[in-house]
Amino acid sequence: MEPERVVIVGAGQTGRGMFGALFYKEGCYELTFADTDAALVRGLREQGHYTVEEKDLLTGSVEHVRVDGFSCVDVADRDAYLDALARATYIAVAVFPKSFDDVARDLAEMVRVRKARGVEDVAAVILGGNFVGLHEYFQRAIEAQLNEDERAYARTYVALATSKANRKVVHAGTGAERFALTGDNKSVLPVEDCLPFEAGHRLPSFFHIDPDVELSMIEKIWSENLIHCSLGFMGACAGYTTVNEAIEDARIGALALYAWFEGRRALEAAYGIPVPDEAAIKTMMEKFDTPYFHDRIARIVRQPIRKLKKGDRFLGPALLCIEQGITPYFILRAAAHGFCYEDAAEPQSVEMARLVRELGIDEAVRAVTELNPCEPRERLALEMLADAVREVSCPRRVPEVFSRVLG
Incomplete structure (x- = not known):
């Protein structure tokens, strides 16, 4: 029997470091x-191969996986x-949102x-x-490009399934x-429970079929990613x-945790997802502060405009x-730091600084977040965030103001 084919769209950190390593190890x-x-x-x-160093962030134990034999x-x-796509049984998509429409076109x-x-034969697209x-x-993006017969075919033979690809992976290689x-x-x-394979089909052993991955994704982005980016934005402003x-800075660590707790309280109220207990919180913070993995702030805060848009990890x-x-006082205060630093190596950071200079804080915040001032909830968030940006940026401006006043 021929091996099933897997195509990983996006050969970056998640594509190689999680999807590639997991499928290879099967x-x-x-x-x-x-x-x-x-x-x-x-x-x-x-090169014909690459290596993934898989670490336990609490104990430091390591497994090295050498992935080879791929095309x-x-x-x-x-x-x-x-x-390659047409012959695949599994298509794993690991790209940033800016590429979603291009990949949807390819899948159509x-x-x-x-x-x-x-x-x-069924093809499973693991998103x-x-x-x-x-x-x-x-x-929606795929079906918009298909005619009625093609949509009917896709619904029968092409299954879309959300996955929660949540490894922390960074580049580590140099030279050879x-x-x-x-x-x-x-x-x-974790993979959405919607794969229509025939009875007896062997799924990858690392798949954990979850009846509500979308809710799990909300929990991840609006709590774990929230605190991660809160630490990143505030850490970037602190240099x-x-x-x-960043987490060893007592003030930053506390503010990020307060933001996380606001998000967790909202998740509990809206979806019944309980706030983790103290032991789970301690473990989470220890993983951020682990001596075995030093996640660079430049990676965490990349594409800040995307991360500050409505629906993402802050808004x-x-x-x-x-x-x-x-x-959401602490959430929006953490988000405000994203407007208050500029990294010449990150185009979105440079663009956001330009918007603040040219449009002023209020209009820049509205343009970046895409919040609608005509909707009451969004107007409140917009006003609170703009005020927070003013407060966060104020300490930088005070010395300039004093120097001008005092001559």
Whole structure:
């Protein structure tokens, strides 16, 4: 029997470091990476392998996984790329939201290819990404490009399933090991319970079929990612380079935890998800401050405009708080720090600083977050966030004001 084929769309940190390593360790899949970065595709082909260092963040124990025997395809090579998608049993998507529409277009083209070939085997598209409403977004974007017959085919033979790909993975390679990665050792992938394979089909052993991954995704983004980015934004403003340094700053650590607690209270009120107990909170904080993994703040705060938009890790829980009668003071204060630093190496940071300079704080906050001032909840969040930006940025401006006044 031929091995089932797996195509991983996005050969970056999650694509290689979680999806690639987990499928490879099963030992029974033919693995292909697809990416838009031609240099990355070429480099992976030439090297023929990469290593993932999987760490237990509490004990420091390590397993090294050497992934090899894979193939790579450049997304620009449309025939090869679509052929790989059309022949796959599993397609794991590991891209940033800015690429969602492009991948949805590719998956719609794959549907047409499979239908034209008369393929009647199920393909499971495993959606990975920190995004609330992932399944709905992709389904709507794909079906909008298909005709009625193609949509009917897709609903029968192409299954979309949200997954919670939540490994912390960073680049670690240099020289001969330039594609090496290091991260935590999460060995389970929660996957939405909607895969229509025939009885007896063997799913990957690392799949944990979850009846409500979307809710689990909300919990992850609006609490775990919330505190992670709170530490990152405040740490960036303080001049720190790693999240470990930020969390060891008593003030930053406390403010980030307060923001997290506001989000958790809203999740409990809205969805019945209980606030973790003290032991779980202690473990969470220890993992952020682990001596075995130093997550760089530059990685955490990349693409700040995306992270400050409505529905993402700050404004999502903030609006939920307001809906539940909880004031999101600390969430919005943490978010405000995202407007108060500028990193020349991060284009979105530079763009946000330009918006603040040219539009002023109120209009810049509205433009970045896309909050609607005509909607009461969103207007309140908009006003609170703009005020927080003024407060956070004030200490930087005071010396300038005094120097001008005193001559």
